[in-house]
Amino acid sequence: MIFPAYISNSVPVITGGGKSLDFNCKFFDGRRLLGKGKTIRGTFWGIFSGFLTGIFLIYVFPSVYFPSLLFLQKVEVSFLLSFGALLGDSAGSFFKRRFGFKDGQKAEYSDQLSFLVGSLILTFPFFHLNPTGLVFLIVFSYLIHKLTNLFAHKMKLKKVPW
Ligand code: CTP
Ligand code: MG
Numbered sequence: 780m781i782f783p784a785y786i787s788n789s790v791p792v793i794t795g796g797g798k799s800l801d802f803n804c805k806f807f808d809g810r811r812l813l814g815k816g817k818t819i820r821g822t823f824w825g826i827f828s829g830f831l832t833g834i835f836l837i838y839v840f841p842s843v844y845f846p847s848l849l850f851l852q853k854v855e856v857s858f859l860l861s862f863g864a865l866l867g868d869s870a871g872s873f874f875k876r877r878f879g880f881k882d883g884q885k886a887e888y889s890d891q892l893s894f895l896v897g898s899l900i901l902t903f904p905f906f907h908l909n910p911t912g913l914v915f916l917i918v919f920s921y922l923i924h925k926l927t928n929l930f931a932h933k934m935k936l937k938k939v940p941w
Pocket of ligand 2: 884
């Protein structure tokens with residue numbers, strides 16, 4: 780069920796580049812609003828791919844992917860998971876800049892989990908997550924993020940392994 784968020788958050792590593800999502804704007808503190816690591820192209824294709832993944836899951840895994848929801852709710856939740864992931868990821872960047880972190884600098888936990896927070900906040904009316912499920916999602920997402928970024932670094936898709 781969380782898979783569209785994972786896709787949305789990872790596709791920008793491949794599709795990113797070009798114009799910055801913050802249009803190079805600065806915040807009151809004189810630092811960039813989000814930084815050059817968040818781009819329009821990366822964000823657009825990330826959200827689009829995550830959404831498409833959700834649509835795919837609706838048809839291919841109907842008994843696993845939000846089986847209790849109506850079709851349009853499943854479409855909606857697919858978009859919100861995907862959009863929420865990059866909204867959360869961008870919010871993470873916003874706070875990194877406010878705390879003086881350079882573009883791409885490591886921020887443990889925020890780097891791995893801000894996308895998950897965004898997705899879960901936007902979809903909470905659709906999710907019946909018990910505490911065990913939540914802890915599982917946090918730990919699993921953290922580890923998956925670490926592993927995929929290490930892999931992306933080894934494949935020379937990312938300069939840094941985080
Ligand atoms: N990316 C993008 N658009 C996004 C998110 C990511 O284009 N909305 C691309 C960028 O090329 C970015 C790469 O994916 O450099 C890795 O993303 P991430 O690690 O999330 O960003 P950082 O470069 O580390 O930036 P920040 O310090 O703001 O987290
Ligand atoms: Mg990063």
